[in-house]
Amino acid sequence: MTGSPETDAEPGRELELDVGPVGYGGQCVARHDGRVLLVRHALPGERVIARVTGVGRRGRFLRADAVRVLAASPDRVTPPCPYAGPGRCGGCDWQHAALDAQRRLKGRVLADALRRHAGVSEVGGQALPESVEVHAVPGDEDGLRWRTRVRYAVAPHNEGPPALGFRRHRSHEVEPVGDCRIAAREIAALPLADHPWPHTVAEVAMTRSGTGELVVRPEPASTRDPELLRLLPAAVSVPGVRGRGRVTEQAAGRRWRVSGDGFWQVHPGGAEVLVDAVRALLAPRPGEHLLDLYSGVGLFAGALAADLGPGGRVDAVEGSAAAAKDARRNLHDLPQVHLHHADVRVWLRRRSVVRADLVVLDPPRTGAGPDVVRQLLARGPRAIAYVACDPVALARDLAVALAAGWRLAQLRAYDLFPMTHHLETVALLLPARSG
Numbered sequence: 001m002t003g004s005p006e007t008d009a010e011p012g013r014e015l016e017l018d019v020g021p022v023g024y025g026g027q028c029v030a031r032h033d034g035r036v037l038l039v040r041h042a043l044p045g046e047r048v049i050a051r052v053t054g055v056g057r058r059g060r061f062l063r064a065d066a067v068r069v070l071a072a073s074p075d076r077v078t079p080p081c082p083y084a085g086p087g088r089c090g091g092c093d094w095q096h097a098a099l100d101a102q103r104r105l106k107g108r109v110l111a112d113a114l115r116r117h118a119g120v121s122e123v124g125g126q127a128l129p130e131s132v133e134v135h136a137v138p139g140d141e142d143g144l145r146w147r148t149r150v151r152y153a154v155a156p157h158n159e160g161p162p163a164l165g166f167r168r169h170r171s172h173e174v175e176p177v178g179d180c181r182i183a184a185r186e187i188a189a190l191p192l193a194d195h196p197w198p199h200t201v202a203e204v205a206m207t208r209s210g211t212g213e214l215v216v217r218p219e220p221a222s223t224r225d226p227e228l229l230r231l232l233p234a235a236v237s238v239p240g241v242r243g244r245g246r247v248t249e250q251a252a253g254r255r256w257r258v259s260g261d262g263f264w265q266v267h268p269g270g271a272e273v274l275v276d277a278v279r280a281l282l283a284p285r286p287g288e289h290l291l292d293l294y295s296g297v298g299l300f301a302g303a304l305a306a307d308l309g310p311g312g313r314v315d316a317v318e319g320s321a322a323a324a325k326d327a328r329r330n331l332h333d334l335p336q337v338h339l340h341h342a343d344v345r346v347w348l349r350r351r352s353v354v355r356a357d358l359v360v361l362d363p364p365r366t367g368a369g370p371d372v373v374r375q376l377l378a379r380g381p382r383a384i385a386y387v388a389c390d391p392v393a394l395a396r397d398l399a400v401a402l403a404a405g406w407r408l409a410q411l412r413a414y415d416l417f418p419m420t421h422h423l424e425t426v427a428l429l430l431p432a433r434s435g
Helices: 099-118 226-231 270-282 299-308 321-330 344-349 370-377 391-403
Strands: 014-023 027-032 035-040 047-055 062-071 134-136 149-154 164-167 174-176 203-208 214-219 247-251 254-258 289-293 313-318 337-341 358-361 383-388 406-415 424-431
Touching (some): 014 035, 035 047, 099 134, 099 391, 099 406, 254 299, 270 299, 270 383, 270 406, 270 424, 289 370, 299 358, 313 321, 370 391, 391 406, 391 424
Parallel strands (some): 035 062, 134 406, 289 313, 358 383
Antiparallel strands (some): 014 047, 149 164, 149 203, 203 214, 247 254, 383 424
């Protein structure tokens, strides 16, 4: 199937493609008549019929979905979710790939980001490709039923009866989903898929905490829906109507209050895995001073405070007022922890702390940015643990540190989001002078 570049770019046009390497965002790269295509629902090495779905920024590439597989990869499997596939639910990217293959693909994406955006060729003396391995979370056998925080969209009433679902890829259209296979069982079991939601409800957030609490939060929160309370078991909270909005989580031998829609790792094993990784990489010593930047509800500050002992100090900085309030409640028994509700960049510029031994940097998906990285390097820490959920943002921030003479000593990556293209990475940065 060939045509002019103009006709090939028409949405709906079908092209026969040889699929190349994995790209960022759950896509693979292919070429046709000199044009680059980013193809979803494909795997490297496959030959597929792909349907063009759109044109990328400035016409530099095309977007497409693999709608028929002519030659399948040995890593291809039948998606466990019946709502996955071209034009269907956009929540998962790799349902059609075996779990071990998903992790290999994520590792390639991470390695490529580090090479392209930070110029990294080796980690701790080991060549980059061999030093990147994405690990499963202990106990995660099939990559399903892990998501403890789910935000459903409500299909508009003009699209038929209101139903819960997820938006299709790069679309506002809602794909009704009766049972999300990655949602925690307790969330999936709630009898809400076909509930006649009021027309004012746009989304419904559901949370299952590590202590077994369940919260259902229609948004906007001011919605009154008497039928909802009759449907739900009495133990399920509906903020503003019944029960409380906050939940209690467990990790690192402590309990953590998380309010409303506050941030907590959505994989039930995520918080523990990341704490263990940060502790192992930083190896905190009694009496040391730790900066915990973007500290959230206090997970790393609280987990590492015991390692520093009563003679140590933690300065935890968080910009969200709700998270900072929760952190005060969570860490009130740790006098060595000092909490600061402030923008991280502004707080660092004030030079409230001029030196520190250790840094935990856990920024949002967009990364910390060059200014924050340079300012924390100026504190002269002996080690930095950077916790990242976006490989490109991580690589861009690492580039700043590497240019300043620091080195990437270790890298640990975890599959905290099976079936999606997301992963979590913990990078250890050391000054060039260190051993």
